[in-house]
Amino acid sequence: MRTNSVLVDFGNVQPRSFSRLQDDCFRLLVFVGASQARLPFEVAASVQRMGCRAEYVKVAGSGPNALDLHIAYCIGVLSTTDPEGYFHIISKDAGFDPLIRHLRGNRIRAGRVAAIEEIPLIRGTIISEWVSLTRERLTKMKAARPRSIEALRKTIAVSFNGSRSEGEIEAVIGGLKEQGYLAVEGEAVSYPVVVPG
Structure with a gap:
């Protein structure tokens, strides 16, 4: 089954839980800003339940596009190790849309939605x-x-x-x-x- 990597721009969207991603086909990366010090318990608990299929990515620096650039970089790396995967960016930031078009133009399956519930599979x-x-x-x-x-x-x-x-x-x-x-x-x-x- 194809891996669905879900990359969450936690600086832009804060889901209450990741419980809908418990199926083995999902991999989760939660990108948190340098100044974000706390996460809600249910968020942390649902990430923990996913085990090695989930991780936090703490952005080292701050700036208007710091999280966005980290997400773009990660998709580039992940798409080379998992060329058949699908990459879902969870963000309300339409600035990702040109990146999505570029990825699709290079036959990399990718999309952006504003909430986990909008991922087509879910x-x-x-x-x-x-x-x-x-x-x-x-x-x-x-x-x-x-x-x-x-x-x-x-x-x-x-x-x-x-x-x-x-x-x-x-x-x-x-x-x-x-x-x-x-x-x-x-x-x-x-x-x-x-x-x-």
Whole structure:
């Protein structure tokens, strides 16, 4: 299986945990600035659970692009030792985007996202979890299940306390349709008889 190296610009993004990276296909490098003296317990604990697949990289100096340059250097080194790997930069800094384009132009698999949950491999797992939860909730509703697409969207939004975007709600509906749990025809939603599972 391809290694997914996750390089976190901890000066720019501070995830609460790295628990979603526990699968063996992930390798984690957390880049911390020279002046960052403390990390939250859950961050340190989730890094520790990954064992030798995770490490901290303390940037020696300070400056506006110190972390960025360290990350760029590490991707260069890692891509020579793992040319088939995928490199995920976790940062809100769009300054990485020209580097990403350059890497891709040289056939190095790389991308930048603002949160770990946006890594495509993880995002697919999260959507799958949301589909399962939604299916359970709708099954419990029995005859009260929503019969229009708009009512279904509202039901899903409410069930997740309004914390899901329109795109995420549509992904959940798409997942339910793929499973054959529901069918949408125009604005109408129906629930064909499906084998549980």
